[in-house]
Amino acid sequence: MYSRTEALSQGSRLVGYAYTALKEAFYSEQSASLLLVDYDTIY
Numbered sequence: 001m002y003s004r005t006e007a008l009s010q011g012s013r014l015v016g017y018a019y020t021a022l023k024e025a026f027y028s029e030q031s032a033s034l035l036l037v038d039y040d041t042i043y
Contacts, residue, residue: 008015025034 007013009019010016011020025031
């Protein structure tokens with residue numbers, strides 16, 4: 001299980017890519033324009 005988690009969390013993988021993109025957006029110059037929405041509030 002841990003090897004699968006590590007594999008998915010790498011920067012070029014499914015979860016890792018999204019997490020890296022979020023970190024880059026959060027710390028970028030345009031972070032004031034970032035809108036984060038809790039998935040549960042959509043429905």
